[in-house]
Amino acid sequence: MTDVLALDSAAQDLLFREARTANTFTDEPVTDEQIQAIYDLVKYAPTSMNMQPLRVVLVRSAEARERLVDLMFDGNKEKTANAPLVAILATDHEFHEELPTQFPHFPQAKDAVFGERPVREAAGSFNAALQVGYFIIGVRAAGLAAGPMTGFDAAGINKEFFRDGEHGVLAVVNIGKPGENAWYPRSPRLAYDEVVTTV
Numbered sequence: 001m002t003d004v005l006a007l008d009s010a011a012q013d014l015l016f017r018e019a020r021t022a023n024t025f026t027d028e029p030v031t032d033e034q035i036q037a038i039y040d041l042v043k044y045a046p047t048s049m050n051m052q053p054l055r056v057v058l059v060r061s062a063e064a065r066e067r068l069v070d071l072m073f074d075g076n077k078e079k080t081a082n083a084p085l086v087a088i089l090a091t092d093h094e095f096h097e098e099l100p101t102q103f104p105h106f107p108q109a110k111d112a113v114f115g116e117r118p119v120r121e122a123a124g125s126f127n128a129a130l131q132v133g134y135f136i137i138g139v140r141a142a143g144l145a146a147g148p149m150t151g152f153d154a155a156g157i158n159k160e161f162f163r164d165g166e167h168g169v170l171a172v173v174n175i176g177k178p179g180e181n182a183w184y185p186r187s188p189r190l191a192y193d194e195v196v197t198t199v
């Protein structure tokens with residue numbers, strides 16, 4: 001079935017079939033240039049009303065890394081301490097301020113649709129979560145492995161890393177070249193017929 005797709009088989013492997021969630025990494029650094037190239041690719045992936053609520057914090061200093069590791073669940077501490085780069089991915093709950101420039105044919109959406117905080121928090125979190133998925137695929141497109149995690153003290157991360165109260169962490173992602181014994185055995189995936197129905 002792979003020849004049905006427009007994407008060549010090697011790229012299919014790189015992004016999906018052979019890409020794995022890494023739990024260990026080599027020491028090879030991940031540069032800002034790589035992250036910028038990833039962002040400049042995945043920023044084109046779609047969201048509702050072209051909203052762009054995702055914010056990415058690159059945790060580069062030893063001091064910030066230590067604060068983050070303290071807030072990770074025990075099973076996630078070691079890999080977060082040792083990955084070449086760790087990124088905190090969050091929703092900006094004030095994303096609607098950018099809608100007039102990012103969705104110019106409906107500038108009224110900023111207030112008419114997203115004036116109420118609970119409405120924009122729900123829409124922003126959903127769409128930023130989509131962007132988290134795009135980001136992970138972008139990491140793979142750069143020839144790197146991602147180790148996304150949601151096992152952490154979210155309230156603690158929001159307090160430590162987003163002091164304005166306007167952000168909500170969605171995932172912490174370790175990024176780098178996979179190290180020794182980087183993955184657990186591949187778990188099964190649901191088959192097409194278990195997931196897709198036609199009406």
Ligand SMILES: Cc1cc2nc3c(=O)[nH]c(=O)nc-3n(C[C@H](O)[C@H](O)[C@H](O)COP(=O)(O)O)c2cc1C
Pocket residue numbers: 019020021022075076148149150151152171183184185186187
């Ligand atoms: C949103 C998200 C949250 C995750 N949280 C954790 C986590 O807290 N700790 C962990 O060890 N793995 C975590 N994982 C890793 C998943 O278990 C892993 O991606 C999945 O089992 C697929 O593994 P594979 O890519 O090796 O097939 C998370 C993955 C995602 C996408």
